[in-house]
Amino acid sequence: MTTPTQPAAVRARGVVKSFGHGDTQVMVLKGIDLDIYQGEMLLLVGESGGGKTTLLSALAGILDIDEGHIDVLGIPLSELPARRRTQFRGETMGFIYQQFNLLQALTAAENVAVPLLIQNLGRREAVRRARLMLERVGLGDRTEFLPKNLSGGQQQRIAIARALVNEPRLLICDEPTAALDGPNGQKIMELIREVGRSPDRCVVVVTHDSRIFNFGDRIAHLTDGRIDSIDSIAREGTA
Ligand SMILES: Nc1ncnc2c1ncn2[C@@H]1O[C@H](COP(=O)(O)OP(=O)(O)O)[C@@H](O)[C@H]1O
Numbered sequence: 001m002t003t004p005t006q007p008a009a010v011r012a013r014g015v016v017k018s019f020g021h022g023d024t025q026v027m028v029l030k031g032i033d034l035d036i037y038q039g040e041m042l043l044l045v046g047e048s049g050g051g052k053t054t055l056l057s058a059l060a061g062i063l064d065i066d067e068g069h070i071d072v073l074g075i076p077l078s079e080l081p082a083r084r085r086t087q088f089r090g091e092t093m094g095f096i097y098q099q100f101n102l103l104q105a106l107t108a109a110e111n112v113a114v115p116l117l118i119q120n121l122g123r124r125e126a127v128r129r130a131r132l133m134l135e136r137v138g139l140g141d142r143t144e145f146l147p148k149n150l151s152g153g154q155q156q157r158i159a160i161a162r163a164l165v166n167e168p169r170l171l172i173c174d175e176p177t178a179a180l181d182g183p184n185g186q187k188i189m190e191l192i193r194e195v196g197r198s199p200d201r202c203v204v205v206v207t208h209d210s211r212i213f214n215f216g217d218r219i220a221h222l223t224d225g226r227i228d229s230i231d232s233i234a235r236e237g238t239a
């Protein structure tokens, strides 16, 4: 892979985060330096409890950091007041989690429409766009189903559609395949790559599932609170 020359979409420098106080204080992030570039899918791996989710929460501006700086799309996220961060997150980021976090009382289309409704889009237009997004993830014939009547893989597809419906510049995925069996996990990663990645977007995927390592462009290793190495992944046809 050629070394990326464009400015990073996400730029983290010296990020430190600890939890607790005094004797029980644990420093989880000990000085994270990380760049994520437009157009790439970066995998973030590391052992369980190592701080992967903490780092994602920091990159999303959900969690205050103790030290360091985080810029997202040229905006100094870590310096913004909480309200502005929340607004910026809603406009620019999408999230996919291990547990699909769907609202059980809402249909697939209504779940996908939620981020648009939060952005004050009218209900009819929101549901129309949600249905189109569900078609893109292969669920065009399931838009009026409740989550409980769909398989795990299908529920994760709804969550992907929901994360992408407002065309986020930064897609953040926290162990998106952990609740799925091997074949479904592979399909979901293919889908995230296919619909989530584009030249003006970037995707970061946290995982400790070695079966999906080959889906990324680069793989960053989080070890003892730091990014200790980043490797390029040779991809068939793109290497
Ligand atoms: N809100 C919190 N309060 C206290 N400790 C936390 C909190 N969130 C995470 N931790 C601790 O930080 C460490 C890293 O957690 P996490 O980021 O969830 O790891 P990973 O996602 O790599 O499994 C763990 O020891 C966890 O207990």
Ligand SMILES: [Mg+2]
Residues within 6 Å of the ligand: 052, 053, 054, 174
């Ligand atoms: Mg985690």
